[in-house]
Amino acid sequence: MIIRKGQAEIERIAKAGALVAETIAHVGERLEPGLTTLELDRIADAFIRSHGGVPTSQGYKGYPRAICISVDDVVVHGIPDDTVVDDGSIVTIDVGVTLGGAIADSAYTFAVGAIDPESQRLLHTCQDALAAGIAEARLGNRIGDISRAVQTVVEGAGFSVVKSLVGHGVGRHYHEDPHVPNFGEPGRGPRLSEGMTIAIEPMITMGKPDVFLAEDGWTIATSDGSLAAHFEHTVAILPDGPRILTPRVGIAVERESLAALSPRASA
Ligand code: MF3
Ligand code: CO
Numbered sequence: 001m002i003i004r005k006g007q008a009e010i011e012r013i014a015k016a017g018a019l020v021a022e023t024i025a026h027v028g029e030r031l032e033p034g035l036t037t038l039e040l041d042r043i044a045d046a047f048i049r050s051h052g053g054v055p056t057s058q059g060y061k062g063y064p065r066a067i068c069i070s071v072d073d074v075v076v077h078g079i080p081d082d083t084v085v086d087d088g089s090i091v092t093i094d095v096g097v098t099l100g101g102a103i104a105d106s107a108y109t110f111a112v113g114a115i116d117p118e119s120q121r122l123l124h125t126c127q128d129a130l131a132a133g134i135a136e137a138r139l140g141n142r143i144g145d146i147s148r149a150v151q152t153v154v155e156g157a158g159f160s161v162v163k164s165l166v167g168h169g170v171g172r173h174y175h176e177d178p179h180v181p182n183f184g185e186p187g188r189g190p191r192l193s194e195g196m197t198i199a200i201e202p203m204i205t206m207g208k209p210d211v212f213l214a215e216d217g218w219t220i221a222t223s224d225g226s227l228a229a230h231f232e233h234t235v236a237i238l239p240d241g242p243r244i245l246t247p248r249v250g251i252a253v254e255r256e257s258l259a260a261l262s263p264r265a266s267a
Helices: 007-030 037-050 117-135 143-156
Strands: 068-071 074-076 090-099 102-111 167-169 176-180 197-200 203-205 211-213 220-222 228-230 233-238 241-244
Touching: 007 037, 007 090, 007 102, 007 233, 007 241, 037 068, 037 090, 074 090, 074 203, 074 228, 090 117, 090 228, 102 117, 102 228, 102 233, 117 143, 117 197, 117 203, 117 228, 117 233, 117 241, 143 176, 176 197
Parallel strands: none
Antiparallel strands: 068 074, 068 090, 074 220, 090 102, 167 176, 167 197, 197 233, 203 228, 211 220, 233 241
């Protein structure tokens, strides 16, 4: 069942979304070679709680940390631990915050120091794919229109979409209907209607699309060891277009493809 939200609830999700965006920027500022992902998790946890929020991931289906941190070939759900962040690595910071009873969810893959051009292209492509998906998040369209737009950008750049991981409704619960796949057929799937709030989140790889679940029961990494990127926004479907409820701030700079969407999209 898809839960459509009214104006007041969407504003609450936007407040949670602002804290999500600030948390991502705050962790991004602290990202430097030599830190462990657990240290970064503690920084995120303290930041979220000091702003009145609760990290939604903590305790979700038994998940043990405040946020997910996925390094290099880890696609999603990396559990912060004693992994040291290296110069030249790519690090996804995936944050869910509950604030005032509302939940928002966003992710950003940071480059640590200088990365090679192909890795940079992977990050840019994932952002462009997210932008293309959000641009299709309009009344009258269907989920498949978002899915296909994401897929076209990713595969057009020669990269792969992970098919076993999908975006999702979000707002009242961390994961609501509908699923938002990153591949599909235009004109198919649930119709987009006013007040839907969805997390659109391309998860893409430089090599093959196959992934595996690690023995910890959470970490999902590429089977071929290739690099993976993940960018995510929580978006509301409104009469005047998509509204990003987790607009970037600070060091997590939005790429032009996304900033260039209707003013509404980044308002
Ligand atoms: N933020 C993640 C998502 O987009 C949710 C992670 S669930 C957790 O789906 F328990 F691993 F945190
Ligand atoms: Co999500």
